[in-house]
Amino acid sequence: MVAFVHTPVPLRASLTKATISRSAFMGRRATTAPVVASKATVRMQQLPVFTNAMAEFKAEYPDFAKRGWGATVKAERWNGRHVMAGWVILVATGFVKGHGLIPDASVPLDLKQWGTLAALGNQQPITNERAIILIAHVHLLFVSVAAALAPFAFQDKLLLAPGEEDEKPAGLIPPLTFGLTKDAEMWNGRVAMLGLMVLVGASVATKTPILDTLNKGLGNLLF
Template sequence: MAAFVHTPVPLRASLTKASISRSAFMGRRAAAVSVASLKSSVRMQQLPVFTRAMDEFKNEYPDFAKRGWGATVKAERWNGRHVMAGWVILVATGYAKGHGLIPDASSLLNLKEWGTLAALGNQQPITNERAIILIAHVHLLFVSVAAALAPFAFQDKLLLAPGEQDDKPAGLIPPLQFGLNKNAETWNGRVAMLGLLVLVGSSVATKTPVLDTLNKGLGNLLF
């Protein structure tokens, strides 16, 4: 009986040791799973689509990739900057239209004076407002080309210098950082591009001019 009474003590100790070792193993396993899931989330964060597109372009067009042409991080940053500048121009154009700052906005151009550039393609002339907006965008395009090909020393360059490495892709969801940094600029550029797609898509779907759609979206603040 004494032996029977004292036997549960080592059994409980052994069970306790086994449970502790099992819990330690499960803890290590859970930690390994969490680390693996973290690595997987990091890989999903980088999304091979971006790096794959860049690698494929580098393999197919190595000479262009060395100079920064094609699928590059700088190209995405510049596209975002152009779209953000486009939003400013759209709002400014709507404000100018609503406050009568465009002279003779509704008057049609004379095809005999301006030629086929003033036509929409079906021999219907464009308005003076449309012509002014078109020429303003052409000027902005040339300024952008000049800034890309021959930037000043203080400007951010679009093309890569010989031997210069491009930045790493930000991934599908860049880290959210406030302030003046590259991740914040990437977020702003992507949101601006997505917003422009929504604006143009809504304009096409409702068959209304882009400025009218923008004005309605802003609560008729422009005109």
């Protein structure tokens, strides 16, 4: 579940406002006086639909929310990582397909050897190319699940530990920071998700396969 969450973001620590003072020579005149405002009160306008969705999910499904599932920042970060990995897989799939690196790509699977796994719900068996790509995605899925449930010591966790607080929401527009930072990763994940939506939409609108649409978008670099 993708959770685009927006919370107020501080603008700056101090502002100025116009005040009215009296002068013996000019009567009333406008002056500027500094007004110190805390970061907790001077905020950008928030979108309550996102914050309300998080609060409602936490109230309705507390067991899921406290583990990091659902409408949480943790879920959005990992969704972004999966989409970025999906882009790598799409490019790699287009490259190996376009350069003939899949052996016997057009040969259909033998129903006697593979049974119903080769048909996927109909009597027309899938090709060896499709089977190899499908199994590759299944392997990646298992790796992703393992990374979520039992990560290595150097990996961050998908699930929240008991009593662990979730990350602070990044906001509708996360802070723009460069380098290996969480803000940069959030930007990359959101751009990747938006790009995948554009790719699928363009493929559906033009009635062309996704790999062909991707190849055209990359200037025919894949095949």
